[in-house]
Amino acid sequence: MSDGERAEELIDLVEQNDLTGIRLWLAEHRPHEIADELSRMTDRSVMVPFRLLDKDRELEVFEELDSGLQQEILLGLRDTAFHELLEEMDPDDRARLLGEAPAKIATRALAGLSPAERKMTAALLGYPEDSVGRYMTPETVILHRDLTVGRALEVVRARGADAETIYTLPVVSDGRRLVGTITLSDLVISDDEELLKDLVDVLAPRARATEPVEDAARLIQEANLVSLPVVDSEERFVGVFTFDDALEVIEAADSEDMARQSGASPVGEHYVSVSVLRLVGARSVWLMLLIVAATLTVNVMQVYEATLEEVTALALFVPMLVGTGGNVGAQSATAIVRALAVGEVRVRDLPSVIWKEGRVGLLLGVMLAGIALTIGVLLVGFDIGLVVACSVIAICTWAAIIGSSMPLLARKVGVDPAVVSSPMVATLVDATGLLIYFSIARLVLGI
Amino acid sequence: MSDGERAEELIDLVEQNDLTGIRLWLAEHRPHEIADELSRMTDRSVMVPFRLLDKDRELEVFEELDSGLQQEILLGLRDTAFHELLEEMDPDDRARLLGEAPAKIATRALAGLSPAERKMTAALLGYPEDSVGRYMTPETVILHRDLTVGRALEVVRARGADAETIYTLPVVSDGRRLVGTITLSDLVISDDEELLKDLVDVLAPRARATEPVEDAARLIQEANLVSLPVVDSEERFVGVFTFDDALEVIEAADSEDMARQSGASPVGEHYVSVSVLRLVGARSVWLMLLIVAATLTVNVMQVYEATLEEVTALALFVPMLVGTGGNVGAQSATAIVRALAVGEVRVRDLPSVIWKEGRVGLLLGVMLAGIALTIGVLLVGFDIGLVVACSVIAICTWAAIIGSSMPLLARKVGVDPAVVSSPMVATLVDATGLLIYFSIARLVLGI
Incomplete structure (x- = not known):
């Protein structure tokens, strides 16, 4: 390069x-x-x-x-x-x-x-x-369904130079009602005498001018279209939405999802030209909410302050445990947010997603517990090692379930799943994970 | 829907x-x-x-x-x-x-x-x-530069039906050497007598068959191309790479980046059909490395165990501090990974990125310190509150610098920046953040 x-x-x-x-x-x-x-x-x-x-x-x-x-x-x-x-x-x-x-x-x-x-x-x-209406171009060549291919090509050759796009041409009946589309390729390779109404793809997808542009862009992507005809509420042709605009819309949507996943609002501006204050603005809201939510972790620690005073060694593993829980939860949340964005998972899959992620979390927990046990035993002793290992198993399972179900629940209540960010999942899992940890500690250590 | x-x-x-x-x-x-x-x-x-x-x-x-x-x-x-x-x-x-x-x-x-x-x-x-060679189709219509538009259209009409794509047509000289391209639209709207060599876009981008397909896909996206001609090492035309395949490549690359950002390997399979064991496999490697790395946090805590025994209240704020540091670091890392992926930031921008993110982190730290001070004073007392607030400022600044510089350093040494995941940044910031916290505590509390 x-x-x-x-x-x-x-x-x-x-x-x-x-x-x-x-x-x-x-x-x-x-x-x-x-x-x-x-x-x-x-x-x-x-x-x-x-x-x-x-x-x-x-x-x-x-x-x-x-x-x-x-x-x-x-x-x-x-x-x-x-x-x-x-x-x-x-x-x-x-x-x-x-x-x-x-x-x-x-x-x-x-x-x-x-x-x-x-x-x-x-x-x-x-x-x-x-x-879609904001992103479509009205500048194309409209063909009437009663034209022959030869006549249609003449029309395209006469008017095509002024059009923004002529790769997919709308075919209409009287009153500009959209019948379907024909691609320029098909027009070029068909016989001059054929009639458009016999060639037009009547099943060709179309978009309403008032519908969200991201839906139309995803349709272009999934159906591999060069462009999508746009109609008004009475099925009259009003414009064409092209693949290059669709690509920009999808790229912007993906950037937004990524920003939201890290608990920041999208800035939608070139990174080099965006100001420090705009970045602070975009990132501060969630951080402030999250640090307030983190007060919960302080509360949980306070509840177990006596236990901590008795066995200070328990405090040593707090960062490791909350970190691991946050990591597992973030993985699950990211996987589900993405699967929702590309349409691989739907709200009605919630039970099967929880069942799958619960098992994933449990297995990961068991693997990590082995490592945690070793670290705990080597650095402190067997009792503490056992407490940490058991906690890792429970916290990982719990984190995977929380991380995977929250984006689905968000979608269910009509909220963008991408706002269920990794930091948000992590903060939730932190407080509950500490409860799990200290409960297990009291049980195992008998305090 | x-x-x-x-x-x-x-x-x-x-x-x-x-x-x-x-x-x-x-x-x-x-x-x-x-x-x-x-x-x-x-x-x-x-x-x-x-x-x-x-x-x-x-x-x-x-x-x-x-x-x-x-x-x-x-x-x-x-x-x-x-x-x-x-x-x-x-x-x-x-x-x-x-x-x-x-x-x-x-x-x-x-x-x-x-x-x-x-x-x-x-x-x-x-x-x-x-x-690119794996993703291109050889099935198109090749036009010689000496043809007239009328003759070229005849060729397209005769052979186009067997081609996969004819939206952008390669124009070649003798020996199939690529001169440039002409779009089907331009061919249709030009005069029959014009010569292709006068119309061909010689600056049209092209791809080498052996180059990485993601580079070619990003080029299609940036230059808004319907398709990209592909040549061999001797500039001979060998195929066409089309926008629909480019879209799939980009979508897959973005999914991979998202998975990596959460510390998981991409599975590249439909979420519903992927098995629990494959998910565990894709996610376990990083988690195991990270929990081993988290041993550092246990070590740091051990170093300050005496301090902790003296002032147990210090332990209460550990989850909140490591959480906040991780969140700020993850935001910076995500922003830079994305900016690198879409080409807004390059390796040589490292100093200006650190300068910008350092100021963002500092400002965020000051805002969050206000909240942390309030929480600390209300729940424990002024001394501890002050320690927590000062730590938040230092940790946020540090986290933003680490989070933003690591993806750039990864790219510099030839590693995919997306492997610098939020969990990895969080784990690094955790251990160093604790050092900062306890140092400030000893300084302020005079222990």
């Missing part, structure tokens, strides 16, 4: 204000690579290379950027360049940008658009945030 | 052996939905609905299944059906299935293939596992 070298180059060239060098660098890289480098630069220095881009590549690079950086660039552009850029953007990209931008930018932008583009943007902005 | 209802139906129908009902259900669902339901059934009961599928849908459903279930189904088929199914599979799907299948199935399969298909499969199997 030459990542390292390449990165050094553009940043260095910009720092040295080497305009010829920057132009050369830009000519040698593809839009997504350029966007990647720009995302790593400070807001002000971005404008230099951006202004040096060819007009036609400027748009491609711009569409690859985060909306935060897009807004910065728009603010740095003069009126003509500002309006040209927005006019040429794909309607769905533009709608999403303006949906997130401050009113100042949005108003200036809408005012400068041509009437046709303004109408399209306003229509998309009418759909709820995170709905 | 009607997920719940649908699931009940097919399993119930199979249990009741209601053949008419099963046929009806199959006719009403799409291949990926059928595959999804089959994955949730026991091996034996899968054969009933599978045999009832139409011949042409059988293949589509089969290609959507995990290779474990594919092998089960192959074993359940009679020779004719077995060979028909394999003969019709896409060459890349077939190569991957045979690459993973036991020799018994692979030999029987290769023997029954037609010479042309056998040759293709053998060629793909010649590439290393997890290389």
Whole structure:
């Protein structure tokens, strides 16, 4: 990988204000690579290379950027360049940008658009945030079911150049009611005389413009579609949702799940450009809740303070036990959150999941108990070793059951399972695990 | 969502052996939905609905299944059906299935293939596992750069029906050397007389057949490509890697990262069908290493046993402190592992990442210290509360630095950053965090 070298180059060239060098660098890289480098630069220095881009590549690079950086660039552009850029953007990209931008930018932008583009943007902005409507493009070629293949190809050749996507073409009946789709490939390889209505895939999946965009993106992924036609409540065709937008939606959803799994809110911004305060904000809420919840562990320890004073050695194994319980619980929670996200497990599987994870936890506990016994006996003595080993078995089984059932219960009550984070499971298991540990200790040691 | 209802139906129908009902259900669902339901059934009961599928849908459903279930189904088929199914599979799907299948199935399969298909499969199997070569299809339409658009469209229309994908067409010079690509869309909307060499995108990205498939998949994702041409070491075109296969590769890689983040090896199998023993195997290795590493925490506690005997109240806050340190470390590690996976952060960013995360940890520590102080004062007293609060600040800062730098250091020495799991960070932070806690305690309490 030459990542390292390449990165050094553009940043260095910009720092040295080497305009010829920057132009050369830009000519040698593809839009997504350029966007990647720009995302790593400070807001002000971005404008230099951006202004040096060819007009036609400027748009491609711009569409690859985060909306935060897009807004910065728009603010740095003069009126003509500002309006040209927005006019040429794909309607769905533009709608999403303006949906997130401050009113100042949005108003200036809408005012400068041509009437046709303004109408399209306003229509998309009418759909709820995170709905398919915000992510679809109305710019495609619509074919009537009564056309022949030959005629349809003529239509595509005449109008296709203005469309954002023509890989999957919507086939409609009167009143733009969606009948199904035909792929450009099928159109090209079919006989000119055939009728679309005999070729159209009527079982082709479709999405409602108002449904959550993540559902539609997962459908594209599962059914391996290049694009998905979108309809309104009366089954009229209104746009196309394409695989590249679906990929971005899924990537963002997976990043969010990962962040939530560690007890942080998703920041949805490039790591290099996100501020320290935003990171603190995204992470602090759960940490504060968790440290308050951890008061429970202090309470449990207090209940057994007399026992601890009598046998101080019991305290030695507290970090190891709460750590192990947290680890086992986190594994189970992660496995189930992921299985839910990709659809391998459903809420109704709760009993079988608990049964499976309970056995996994028990077996893991038995294996780990062997190690814990050895450590306990070597470092302290047989009695304590036995207490620790028995506790490991009970805590691991319990942690696996808690870790696996909590995401399913969350989904059942309509909460995103990913908020059942590993830290949350760990904190829950900590307090209960200590109860188990001290109960076993009193039983075995007879105190 | 009607997920719940649908699931009940097919399993119930199979249990009741209601053949008419099963046929009806199959006719009403799409291949990926059928595959999804089959994955949730026991091996034996899968054969009933599978045999009832139409011949042409059988293949589509089969290609959507995990290779474990594919092998089960192959074993359940009679020779004719077995060979028909394999003969019709896409060459890349077939190569991957045979690459993973036991020799018994692979030999029987290769023997029954037609010479042309056998040759293709053998060629793909010649590439290393997890290389692009295993995931590409050789079945496309290759265009010579000297063709006109009109002539090229004729070629596509004549040969396209046998190809797996024709959305992006490779354009070659003599000796199949790849010049670049042209999309089917561009071909359709261009004038018949234009020459391909004037239209071909020579900057179009390409992949080497031997390079890791995950790199190629990320490239497809970043550059929003429908497909990527694949070349050999002499730049000769050998196949096409398509977006749907790329999506599967990315999904699998993300699942693996998530599993590793919780300290488990990826099982790469449907959760419902994976056995308890495989789950135990995938999770036990790290847990055993971690419990051994946790011996360090016992050692640290032993060093301060005298202090503990003197002030037992110090023990009360041990679970809360190690928990908080683990949580902060896990958040930082998760954020950096993800940023590395999607390319937002690189190894050379190590100093700036530490600087950023150190400040995040410090700020989080200060916020949490306020809460810890309150809890400590209320439950025990001011002295202990002060010790706990100071420790929280130091431990959070330290945990954020450790959690963020370890994935970067892993990448630097060529190890997958995802193996730097949250449990691993937590265990490391536990032992060092206790050292910090007891040092502060002795300083503040003067013991």
